[in-house]
Amino acid sequence: MHKTYITPKAQTHIWPASGQAAEHVLMYIARDTRGCHLDGADQLNRYPATPFCCITWMLEGEVSLLQQGETKLEQHLPQIFVAGCQSQYGVTINLGDRHSFMAVFYSDAFHTLFELDLTTLQDRFVDAREVLNPSGLALLQAVALADTHTDRRSLIESYIAHNSSFLLSSPWSRLRKMGQNLSLRLSCSLLGVGARQLQRRVRKEAGLPLLGLSRLWRAKRSHSQVLSDLALGQTPNWVEHADALGYADQSHLIRDCKEVSGRSPQQLLNDARKNESDWIYRL
Template structure:
C-alpha cells in the first residue's frame, strides 16, 4: 500500500492487486476526506477517460457527476456504483465528507466475472446492485459490510480467484498487453472472428471500440512511466517521452492527452502537483 495527498488531512490510499489476481484487477483505492475541511474546488474529483471498469462503495458521503467532456451533468450517484469504460474525461463532486473504497478491474475481466455486456454501461455511472449477476451482487453487499479495507480487498480477491477460470483462455488480456501494437488484423486472428465481429466484441467484452481501447491502454502506460520518472526525480522531456511510448511525435502525445484529460501533458502535470481535485491523476 502507498498513499498520495496534497492537503494535510485528505488521504488517498492505494493497494495493487496481489498474485494472479493482478491479471484481472489493477488496484484498490481508498479516498478519505473526513476531517480535512475541504471546500470549494477541492471538493471536486477530476478523472480521465479510462479503459477500466470501476466499482465504488461510498462508505460515507455521496458523489454527484457534474461534467463529462465539455458537457455539464447533474447526476447524484448511487451508494455503490459501477463506472463503465469512459471515452471522455470528467468531474464529480463530493457531497459532504467522503470515505470511499474503489476496485479497478480490467474491463475484459469484469465482463467475464460479472457476465455484463459492457456496451450498455459505456460512459455511464449506474447502480452496481442492479447491474451485476447474482454472485456479483453478493460480493457488493459483503464488501459494504466488511470491517476494514484489508477485508474488502480480501473479499474481492477471493471472488476473483473463485470465478476466474473463464479468464485464463481470454484473448483480451494478451491484446491489452500489446497496446499500441494492436491492429484489427491481429485482433481478428486472436479472437477468431471477422472485422465487424471484432468491433462488436470489443465494445461488449472490453468496453470500448478497438481504436479507443488501444489509445487508452497506451495512455495508461505513458502515465505510469511519467509517475515512475517523477518518483526517481526526473523531469519529463515530452518529445523523448512521446517517442518511447509509441506516439508519432510530441504533437500526437499532446492531442491524445487533451482528448483523455482535457489538458496538455505539462498542464496536467502542473495541476496534479498543485490541485487537490486532481488526486486521481497522482495514482
C-alpha cells in the first residue's frame, strides 16, 4: 500500500486585541509555513504602507527585506524586530520555513508605551532589543519564551493594562477615529500645540506627517470595507466605494491604492485571491 502525503497549507491566524488593549493594539498575527515547502514567489511577503508600528517575533526561521517602494534592498532582519510606520509598500522573503508572531500597535500607543521618538523608526526595520526601554525589553523576552500565542497575547495585554495610566491621557484615540476629517486647526487644538509645532509632534508621536497619517488611516478603512463586502458575497463597486470612503473620485482611490500597495484596487483584489505572497491583504 502506498502512503499519501498531503502537504499542509501555510497558516495565518489573526486575533483582534481585547478589552482595554483594543484602544492601543489593532491586532495580533501568527504566520506558520513550516512543512509547506513554499518556494519561489510563495516565499515572499508583500506589505502595504502602514500607519502602525509592529513588533515581530521570528519564533522559527529568518526573513530578509527585499524592497521598499521601488527601491531594491537586501537587509537581513533580526530575530525580534520593530517595523516603524511605513510610507511605502514593501516586500520581504522567508529564508526557509517561518513561524512568527506579530503585534500591531497604533503608533501613538507604541510611542507612549516604549518611550520612542517615532521619527527615528519611520520606514525602518530595526532590532527591537536595541530600541525598546527596559520594561519593553522584559516584554520582548517574555513573549519570545511563551508557550502559546494565547500566552503571548495575554502578556502584551497585561503590559498595556499595567501602563494604562500613561495611555489614557492621549488625544490620539479621538484623532484616529476622525481619520480623513482631520483639520490643522482641530489637530492643533487636541494636541495643545501651535501649527509650527504640530508636524514635529505628529511625526514624533504618530510616526508620519499628518496628511500621510490621514491618507493611510483612510486606506485601512477602505481595506476593511472591501473585506467586509467580500465576506457578504458583494463585489466592490469602485465608484461607490470611493465615494463612501471619502475619496474625491475613483481616480483618487486608484492613485492612493497604488501609492500604498503598488497596485490598483482591482489588481490588488485579483492578486490577493491567488497569490500566497499577498496573505496579509486577506486579513
